[in-house]
Amino acid sequence: MKRQPVLHPGLNLGSADEYSHAQSEPVIFGFWVFLMADLVLFAILFATYASMSVQGQAGGPSPTDVFDLPSAFIETMLLLSSSITFGMASLALKYKADRLHLVFWLVLTFCLGAGFIAMEVRDFWIMTQQGAVPQRSGFLSAFYMLVATHGIHVTAGLCWMIVMLVQLWLLGRTTEVKLRLMRLALFWHMLDIVWVCIFTFVYLFGVAL
Amino acid sequence: MGTLTPQDISFVQTFENPVMSEFIDGAAGSVLVLGIIIVTVLLTYYRGWKTLWFDWLTSVDHKKVGIMYIVVSFVMLARAIIEGVLMRYQQSIAVNDPGVLTPDHFGQLFSTHGSIMIFFMAMPFITGMINYVMPQQLGARDVSFPLLNAISLWLTAAGAALVMISLVVGKFSTGGWTAYPPYTGIEFSPGEGVDYWIWSISLTSIGSTLTGVNFATTIYKNRAPGMTLFRMPLFCWTSLCTSVLMIFAMAPLTIATLMLALDRYAGFHFFTNDLGGNMMNYANLFWLFGHPEVYILILPAFGVFSEVISTFSGKTIYGYKSLVVATMSIAVLSFTVWLHHFFTMGQGANVNAIFGIATMLIGVPTGVKVYDWLLTMVRGRIRLTTAMLFSIMFLITFVIGGLTGVILANPPVDFAVHNSLFLVAHFHNMVIPGVLFGMIAGYQFWFPKAFGFRLSERWGKASFWCWSIGFYLTFMPLYALGLMGAMRRTVEWFRPEYLGWLQVAFIGALLLFSGFIFLCVQLVSSVRHRDQRRVPAGDPWDGRSLEWSNSAPPPEYNFAVIPKVSGQDAFTRLKEQGQAYVSPATYEDIVVPKNSMVAPVIGVGAIGLGFALVWHIWWLVAVSFVIIWSAVIARSFVTETERVIPASTVRADHEAWLAQVRECATTPREQEDTSTNVGRAEVLA
């Protein structure tokens, strides 16, 4: 039976791996739908932030007072490069028969992601030292909620990556493992996009306005 | 433990403060505890634990998951109806008199009643119904993600369990089903009540999001060959729209409850009065969910009515395409009207006008549907079965409710009757005929498919009359009361002219309750006489879609061979072309998912998590969290998740059933309710 060439947007396993390719259709499609639901969640958080960032300051610190733009920029770079390295991992998944390349890129992605989280935690720490805690104002509540929800997602992605590394080691490149890696990739790239929005609308706009 | 003390147990409270209100609370708790004990004893006596665990709780079969959803819903319905009757009783005697319930207890009652009816009665009912029916109508063997399906069930059940626990341990919220801050903030509601609300709702909202993803994927990716979207039965279309709404609309609720939790637990300022908080954000978020929610509930019921009316009129549904378009329009429009729930809360006149008009617009596709259903019945050979009676009563009553909805959509009118019993009458006028009648009709309709025997029509009709007359008696007086100025959520009145109306409403509520009792009697009586009511051939109503083409109850893989579909009303076509009940040329091995205890483990973890959060028992929070995620991760290491049913077994079972069907006499429609109906329909044409 001839298969449809492209089954879902994103990197397909394609002719390199017919069986997994066929298995992937509902799984990957379902995950896209799930990501959509997750994006609605972020959209709501952005809307909340938009409505509280200016009106909810309550005489407390304003974005200019507390945002550390250089740090946020470095975080952006870390996360963007982690997307590239995950892209390399996906290519290794599709074209390389060995585990080594894949593991290498995944570990690199993990380190970049962990660096991102470490810097974010450091930012939060510095902010709280300055008295900019979420309990201070509506603006800060909305800020922490939005950025930390993203951070928790990234942390979940890191945990997932560890699980996948263990599975690669224990189970090898089975179809299941491949499909999970493809979903993790989608998840990771989505978080990247969300971060780009956070960097733009929260940090850049916040400091510029 | 945490903030939990012995004084929080409801029996202790009743003992220390033996007044009527406490006594009722204690009695409710006792009924719950007693119920659990009786079920436990019965299960032990009949050695049912093994069956329960291996055949049901760990099952991931969409049919069993669906039935379990409906069981949850029935249990919760029983509680919430009793609460409704109790509130009606209180109000009917509380004219210049404090009545039997304290204001606080009354507040808990409308909060649990509303929350249960929406989240733990209606939602599980529609989800269960879709679960049971939709994959079979598509010609599929299961939903796309069977384990996820079971996990959603268990998250919902965990939420329901928390509400039940609040009956015995501590108090529930008094903030209504909407839980508006700042009243529900820590300042004005310091106790555990709102926390119960927050965590039970959060759990089911996550479950429903996952359900939406699962159903949408199933409908897009899991249809039988030839089952194009425009050949799907309408129930599948409405399920699809409902799933899409779930995917988009549950997130605002989840976020709103979590923000409320952060305000309460960690001193954030999302919805507080001071330091930049803004409760209007809550109102917007809640109704951004809340309005689509009513369509999440009602669209599947519309699907049921479409199937029931077309089947019992013996005709193809009239205006199939227009019904699909109307369903889609309703789904889209439902996101554009949320503001009508707070016209009075400070927007300008223009904003109100726009949302008022958008609200009225929804009447148009709904009207299209009503006409389509009516025209389906025109020149049909109508059989007034219980399911059909509920559907007809729906048509009449729902139109009245819709008209009062259009009245309320006028902002100036809404200013006058906002938050009055007029509103209470209106939304019950939508949800009872719309959702509840729809689900009861669906239950009557598909019960024989699920369990292999028909329900008693006599008891069904008795129940129908109670529900219908009871509905009018209970809720029509509320329109009048609302116009006279009676406000909702009121525990005591000071206007003697309300009395008569309230007493009529109470009598109506008793009738509604008898309607529920008759449903239970119907079930028991039908089970006892099931041998005369069996329909092994699987098609008791001359059904039109694929779920009727297999045995009753169906095998776990639904279809021995995946059917090929050549048009709308797939099974009717097969019957008319003489292609039904034909032995397939070949059989193949069928792969089905194995049972898994992951879902129940997650469910128990979720109950623990919610309970621990309510009572600030932090170590239990940590333990439950670890249990839940360990279960998920451990599961991902299991490689043998499927089981193969060999082709020879499938062949043997299927051929045996086919042989039995060929033996069965065909039933003409007039004898549908007699023991001659063994599930093989007479084919005219």
Ligand code: HEM
């Ligand atoms: C079956 C018989 C029912 C009876 C006797 C009943 C009775 C009541 C009563 C007395 C109230 C309180 C009205 C007030 O605020 O003064 C109420 C509220 C409510 N009911 Fe029902 N009801 C019934 C069915 C339903 C159903 C089927 C649903 C939904 C599917 C439902 C959803 C609600 C909601 C959402 C509220 C508002 C709760 C709040 O104020 O937050 N009810 N009902």
Ligand SMILES: [Cu+2]
């Ligand atoms: Cu609405």
